[in-house]
Amino acid sequence: MFKNTQGRLTRIYSGLLILFLILFIVIVYSVLYVVILKNEEHELQTLVNQEARFIENDLWENNKGDLRGFQNQEVVFAGVNQFFYYVVDSNGEMLMGSETNPRFRPDLLRLVSAGFRKGNEVRQETLRVRNFPNGGGRKGEFHSPNEDQDVRLMIARQSLYYKGQFVGELYVGKDISFIYQLFSWLIIIFAVLGILFIGIALIISVKMSERAMIPISSAFKRQREFVGDASHELRTPLSVLLSSIDAMEMTIELEKGGMIAKLLTNMRQEVKRMTHLVTDLLTLARSDSNTIELRTEVFDFRPLAEKALESVQPLAAAKQIKLGLSSPSSLQVAADHERLSQLLYILLDNAIKYTQSGGEVKLGLSKKGNELYIVVQDTGIGIKKEDLGKIFERFYRVDKSRSRQAGGHGLGLSIAKWIVDTHKGTIKVTSAVGKGSTFEVRVPDTNK
Template sequence: MFRELRLKLTLINVMVMALLLLLFVIGTYFLMQIQIFNQSQQLMQIVSNEAGSGSVIETREHNRNIVKYFYLKTDETGKILESSSDLPLTLDLMAPLAYKTINSRNSKGEVGFHDQDYTYLRVPLKQTPGFILTFVNLHQDREILGLLLSSLSIGGLICLVLAYYGSRFMANRAMTPIQKSWQRQQDFVADASHELRTPLSVVQVNLELVKGNSEETVYSQSKWLDYSLLETKRMTKLVEDLLFLARADSQQQTLEIKSFPLHTVLNEVVDSFRPLAETHGILLEYSQSSEGTCLGDENRIKQLMIILLDNAIKYTPSEGKITLGLRTWGTTSEITVSDNGEGIAPEHVTKIFERFYRIDKARSQEKEGTGLGLAIADWIVKSHHGRINVSSSPGKGTTFVISLPR
């Protein structure tokens, strides 16, 4: 699919470039043709005026190396009375040309004679009946135009070749983020399907067990029902997280921005997590250097802290320690969440905010979670124009540092 799209983009760019080059070549050719025609007309007008007054300037002789021209002075019947010194043919042979030009309907135009094409100008004599006939050979003009057309065509072909390779390069660059986005979407759908399939399978098996023992009481089969309820809650949480990220991606997830006491929110979250930490034998401490405020969505900041503390508890062993800290300076509030748990290898640190990213998929299945928490945390921080940094060492623990505007 992407190869076809890349090829289409390249061909479209080349076709547009070819059209523009064609218009340029045609325009340049016709402008040059008009300019050469006008120059020939001006030259013939000058020669006609000088011949009519009997003062042809011989110093213009050098111009004949560039433009081949000559003139004939005739009476009203076409008899040649005078001519320039370098006629292409003898005077007798030029008589038919003079007669043909005099009897032409137009006073200027083109005429063919002895396998040569000329542009001519017929001007009547002022003092006596007759005409001044001035001719310019078109062979050299056409050679110039032919050379120009060849040069433009070759230049155009070279430009098209360069445009093709340039378009391929630009198409590759343009397609790279699209391809990555498409791949992320495919991975996201695959991971979401996998995450939903597991609890659905558990629910199905448990309900089939309950259905297969229809004579048993609800109490006696409460274990299977509890498993089904637990997996249903897990699916509900997963779907809620998926909807949250979907709304965030489509920019439909709005924030209620206001100034609120950040230390109060942190105290509430710590108090709610202390029983869970004690259950796991983990010491949860909170310290603050000052009472900080935050300009943002209070509920989303609370959700951010819940995600980080929940992660810390999951990956901190019994008798471990989790520390939550708050300090402020200037227009920034900095929150630190650190633990002395398992830690994260350096190659995984930059990837943990990706959706469904698992450092150890086998071990991650043992811990409750959707694999979307840190992706949501990252969105919350960035939507508040803040920063979230991670430092970790395997076996020593992990520290998250969040900077938010006050």
């Protein structure tokens, strides 16, 4: 129970830490992405504006009404760190321009003519480059010779005017492939750091869950000790009460159906019920503290089953329930004799309690390989599907009113499961409402 709780706490703590990590990475990556691209966009736009003002000033100073005089002045852009630039007149004819490699010009012109519709803007395009020519790239750019690749371009446009009249356009493109490579490297770095952080988060979560479990474990330990001590102390007065009732019945002449006889009978039943409850509580308290060890021995299981059926026969007879046994004549097993006897009584008692008068309870025993199979089948009220996973929990009762009437207190099946678990076996139940339930137990031979 504590391991499951600590595991859930560890998963919650680590999940929260990992969630914060993911949010941090997404925020940092997004901020860097926006800031870096905006900075590149601003630099490119500033460059285009400067060159456009230079051209317009030259037109004004030389009183030129068009851009044709700039056809032989490409030196104006020498040294500018761009992938290409083009100057186009008002008729769409390119007057001058340059690019890192002339083979790119048709593709670049197609990008320029198709991409811009109206106004001055900055946009991104991808230029597909096949077999990048040797020497085609410029120093400092992230390109490998003779390698097929895509070049990410940031392109800016600026309209040119002379005395308020549109005379042409200036296009400048900048290679920003290195920025996207930087983002790719950043993702890899974040991924590596994330994996390291996840490992650290798991370690921190385990430590945090351990610290969180300390007060819970301490409180549970004190509660367990109290239940164990109280159960142990209650057994003596309950035994005295039962002996006193027996003595009263022997010393007092009781009339059949008289008031005193009824009172003594009720007292005996309640004392027995309390004794049974105290015994169950003591068993569970010891099971939590792991103070009960299995006493393994080899014995014939069939006589044990017959004795268990004999012990519950009065309960079945009171409700006219038919008991049945299906078992080989001899069934040698190696297990804890006392615990398996307790297991049988719990399962049979539970089946009889929840079977209506005139019903039937069957006990089936078999040996398959090195495993003992115990099957208890009844024709009782059945269990709803949503309750099947809870019936082995302590103090859980599907129908509390019926359980009280039947004398149940919700501990029997939890003890049964504990007995099976200590034998490293399994217990499962199938049921249909109104048709009955079947409990199937598999107990491995502890000597094999």
